[in-house]
Amino acid sequence: MLADQSPIAEIVAQLPTAFHPSIHKRCQVYAEQATAEQRDALLALPSTSLENLIKIWGLSDFVGEYTSNRPELMLEMLASGDLVSVYTEREYRQRLQARIDDCTEESQLMAKLRQFRNREMCRIIWRDMLRQADLNETISSMTALADTCIDLALEWLYQDSCAKWGTPMQKQSDGERVPQRMVVIGMGKLGAHELNVSSDVDLIFAYPHNGETVGSGRTMENQAFFIRLGQRLISVIDKVTADGYVFRVDMRLRPYGQSGALALSFAAMEEYYQDQGRDWERYAMIKARVVAGDYQSGAMLLHELIPFVYRRYIDFSAFESLRDMKRMIVREVQRKGLEDNIKLGSGGIREIEFIAQAFQLIRGGRDKQLQQRELQRILVALGEEELLPVAAVHDLQDAYVFLRNLEHAIQGIADQQTQRLPGGALNKARVAFSMGFSQWQDLLSRLQIRRDKVAQHFADVVSFEEEQTNEAMAIDEDDVILWSMRLSEESALALLLEKGFDQPERTLKNIVDLRTSRSVQVMQSQGRQRLDRFMPLLISKVAAADASSETFSRVLRLVESVVRRTAYLVLLYENPGALEQLVFLCSASPWFAEQMARTPLLLDELLNSHSLYSPPEKAELDSELQQQLLRVPVEDLEEQMEVLRHFQKAHVLRVAASELNGTLPLMKVSDYLTFIAESMLAQVLDMAWASMTAKYGYPQREPGVACGKDFVIIGYGKVGGIELGYGSDLDLVFIHDAPSNLYTDGDKSIDNVVFFTRLGQRIIHILNTQTPSGMLYEVDMRLRPSGNSGLLVSSIGAFRQYQEQDAWTWEHQALVRARPLAGSDRVAEQFMAVREAILGQSRERLKLKQDVCEMREKMRVSLGTDAAEQHETFHIKHDSGGIVDLEFLVQYLVLAWSEQFPALYRWTDNIRVLEEVGECGLLPKEKTDQLIQAYIVLRSMMHKLSLQQQANTVSAQLFPQERKLISDTWSEVMLSTSDLI
Structure with a gap:
């Protein structure tokens, strides 16, 4: 007996006894099928190769039967090194193409495909069950094998079908006919590059355009052609023959399911998903990928379907469907007794997938990093975005790898699609051995620990309504009655007054106007249900607010703006804390309410009260913005501009919320608003520079030597003085330092001056262009040399010369608050040197006073x-x-005394300059402290008025002490004929 011969007997003796009968059987079959030379070759194998062969004969019936019945093939696989190699998709394609090149009949194609598949499945299972391959290699190999088989089979069948029925064509507007090819979309694990070792493939067939075939005796509609082609492809891939099958094919995920046409045009696909697409189809389409056919056209189709899958806003409406899906999963497990199913049972693979895809559906429209197919990448992203705790991500990653490896160990035994834990001592021993455990019970213990963790995380992600402590469930029936208008006007007014509305007539009118508005009347049933669910809750929350009727009016502006996008109402209903923040902040500020109504996407900021009332520091702000922009293609300027605008609005909103909540003092408010502007400008400059250099090349410092980014954005006024308010525009000046007589080094060369002028124009375009999200900042360039009549961008030399020779006193005044905001550190240092030289000049103080007073x-x-x-x-x-x-x-x-006291021009903000004035003794320190406090009081009032959307005009009776202090100091210093102060 072959099995009794050394060294085979020695290897068998070291393996679990449960394996021995299987190994003896494979040895016997091999001995019967092999020649004497092949038997000798087996015994002469290197010790490692022979040991692996005997192990796999004990572990896998599929591999054991396949290799023992084909001695020549098995020896060839060992000798070729294929069993210790990792294939690329290109290698799969080359190997299969070589096999089918000579096929002339469909039956030949089917046979060659199946033979190729079986050989490669044997290799993949061999490497997986012996743990020579990790999970990522196994699923990547399986996916590449499937992609290759489907695509090459489709190509062969397409050519053959065109020969029989003609080539499907589309007639273009110019009359030219263009050939059409089919697009095969892979769904599920195939689409996500996660195919397991015995999986079916979920497919959808589509084609670009309707038309007719050309080139055969009779014409055929394109749809009929592609339906027939799809039928042939399914048969070639799925049909069981003497050689088995390639992959089981499942077409039930196509539009309209089993009742739908096998192939649809792109237009029909888009129409279906737009008009009839269901929530579970959004869930499925997350993993959609073109796996065969016309890849380019297929990519365009999937791009058009992105808005169906991923909403642009935080889609809390997905919670409703996710809860339904979760209930279905739990009921299915309970009903079918699936606890031994590591995919469908509690704590199984499907629950990990559910967790990841729940976040994708809810947040994927806003966070492009979540628009990925591969589950392991999504888990990493959830950790990076802090959507799941690091420990939870680690638990899910660890469990996913363990469960998928276990799934493959189970399926590799007989190449069967099952996720049930095996019965019988032999299969239990096989799975435990493959997973690295000596005892089955040890494997079960480790498995249960992981499943328990997954089940807990699964339960935490989307809780059932009956499990929730959601305050929305305790709505007062009076609020329902008020919204439903089931009371007389007199009774409704009395009830509103009783609930605390200070202007019940106004509130009742608002309710009636909303209910009877056309936008509400034409709402679809789901949206109307959401509105009817939300409004009583809103009435209840607002009734307890200050100025309740006014607050109700403010929040209604938001409601009116989202009646066509009621997922926002679900967000507030699902998150009562967010609704409380909304009511509080809208009550405190009409400006805040208006921002929300204009940009409902900002509601997402209310979900986390910690971040809402804790604006990030400058470095954190820069990093967060860079991370968001990294997810947008460099060439997609429009999307980059949208990201900038939303980011700016969201962070300004946080600053306002913090000020309204009393957690951020005035000085910090201005600091943060200025930080935001600086972050925006740095990124805008980078975007504009990348765009310009891609088009024109880099400006040159010397012939053949490119400049760096020798450009700086100078901030004047409020942004220069670190004193930005809400809605402030930006006073900017652009300066470069490049020779004017040289050119850019690109193919489309322009002179340096033109380059920097166009760079400035691009920056302004990005900042003040109106997009769907509005304007980033309004820019004022009038403080540049020579004002509106001057060049948009000045060289540092020209700027210095202008300041020295031509600038007016008021321009030197403006320079006091000027500082670099973004760009080249070297050019910024040059600017600061010019600024210090100008501000530190000796001046005739009486003349200076006269100039300043005249301008004032x-x-x-x-x-x-x-x-x-x-x-x-x-x-x-x-x-x-x-x-x-x-x-x-x-x-x-500063202008009068900086020559004597250089510390005066060190700062650009008024408060620190006043501190230096006191330190220098130009004014008594007690007075400068009083002036600083008066300045803070007045600026605080301006901020408050801005948040109340009121002008900077107040009663003359306010601030008498502050006004007197400032006026007296002005008179003392500026109206004095002495030049000492």
Whole structure:
């Protein structure tokens, strides 16, 4: 007996006794099928190869039967090194193509495909069960094998079908006919590159356009052609012959399911998903991938279907369907007794997939990193985005690899599609051995630990309504009645007053107007159900707010803006904490309510109260923005601009929320608003630079030597002074440092000056273009040299010359608050050197006072309060004793005394300059401290007025001490004929 011969007997003795009968049987079959030379060759195999062969004969009936019945093939596989090799998809394709090149009949094609499949399945299972391949290699190999078989079979059948029925064509607008090819979309594990070792393949067939075939005796509609082609492909791949099958094919995921046409045009596909696509189909389409046929056209189709799968907003409406799916999963497990099923049972593979895809459905429209097919990559992304705790991600990753390896160990025994734990001592021993356990019970213990963790995470992701502590479930019946209008007007008004609405007539009118509005009347049933569910909850929450009727009106503007996108209402219903934040913040600020109504996407910011009231520091802000932009293709400028706008709006909203909540003082508010602008400008400059250099090449410093990014954005005014408010525009100046007599080094060369001018234009375009998300910032370039009549971008030399020779006093005043915001550090240093030189010049102080006072008076006349109204109102910024008085005072002191006290020009913000004024002794420190406090009080009021959407004009009776202090100081310093101050 072959099995009794050394060294085989020695190897068998070291393996579990349960394996011995199987190994003896394979040895006997091999001995019967092999020649004497082949038997000798087996015994002469290297020890490692022989040991692996004997092990696999004990582990897998499929591999054992296949190899023992084919001695020549088995020896060839061992000798060729294929069993220790990892194939690329290209190698699969080359190997199969060589096999089918000479096929002239469909039956030959079928036989060659099956023979190829069986050989490669034997190799893949061999490597997997002996743990020579990790999970990623196994699923990648299986996917590449399937892709190759489907695509090459389709190509052969397409050519053969065209010869029989003609080539399907599409007539273009110019009359030219273009051939059409079929697109095969892989779904499920095939689409996600995660195919297991005994899986069916879920497919959808599509074709680009309707038309007719050309080239045969009679024409055929394209759809009929592709349906027949699809039928042939299914038969070639799925049909069981003497050689077995290639892959089982499942077409039930196609539009309309089993009742639908086997192949649809792209237009029909898009129409179906737009009009009839169901939630579970969104779930399925996450993994869709073109696996065969016309890859280019197929990619275009899948791109068009992205909005069906991924909503642009945080899609909390998905929770409803996810809960239904979760209930179905749990009921199925309970009903069918699937606890021994490692895929469908509790804590199994499907629950891990559910967790990942739940986040994809809900957040994938906003987070492109979640728009991936591979589950393991999604789990990594969930950890990076902090959507799941790191420990949960680790648990799920560990369980997924373990369960998938276990699945393959089970399926590799007989090449059968099963995920049930095996019965019988032999198969239990096989699976335990393949998984690295000496005892079956040890494997079960480790498995149960992992399944328990998965089940817990699964339960945590989407809880059942009856398990929730959602406050939305405890809605007062009175609120339902108020919304449903089942009361008389008199009773409704009385009930609204009783609930705490301060203007019940106004609130009732708002309710009636919304209910009877056309947008509500034409709502579909699902949307109307969501609205009817949400409004009583809103009435209840708003009733307890300050200025409840006004607050209700503000929040209704948001409701009115989303009646066609009621998933936002689900977000608020599912997250009562977010609704509470919305009501509180809308009550505190009409500005906040308006931002929400304009951009409902911002509702996502309310979900996490910690981040809502804790704006990130500058470095964190920069990093977060860069990460978001990395997910957008470099060439997609439109999408990049949308990302910038949403990011800016979201973070400004956080700052406003923090200010309204009292967790952020004035100085920090301005700091954060300025940080946001700086982050935006840095990224905008990078985007504009990349776009310009891609088109024109790089400007040159010397012939043949490219410049770096020798360009800087200078901020003036509020952004320069780190004093931005809500809605502030940006006063900018652009400066470069490149020779004007050289050109860019690209194929489409332009001179350096033109390059930097167009770079500036591109920056302004990105900043102030109106997109669906609005404008990023309004830009004011009037402070550049020579104002509107000057060049858009100046060289550092020209800027220096202008400041030294041509600039007006008010331009030097403006320079006090100027600083670099983004761009080249080297050019920024050059600018700061110019700034310091100009500000540190010796000046005739009386003449300087006269210039500053004249400019101040012009501003007061044109922008301040009319003389007739000054006893009633006070313009915080422009009237006497207001902010501009203090700003001009500071600017005068910097220009007048920086030659003697250089510390004065170190800072660009008024508060730190005033601190230096006190330290230098130009004014008593007690006075500068008082001026700083007065400045903070007035600016705080301006911020509050901005959040209330009110002008900067208040009662003249307000701020008497602050106004007197500033006015007296102005008179003392600026109206004095002495040049000492």
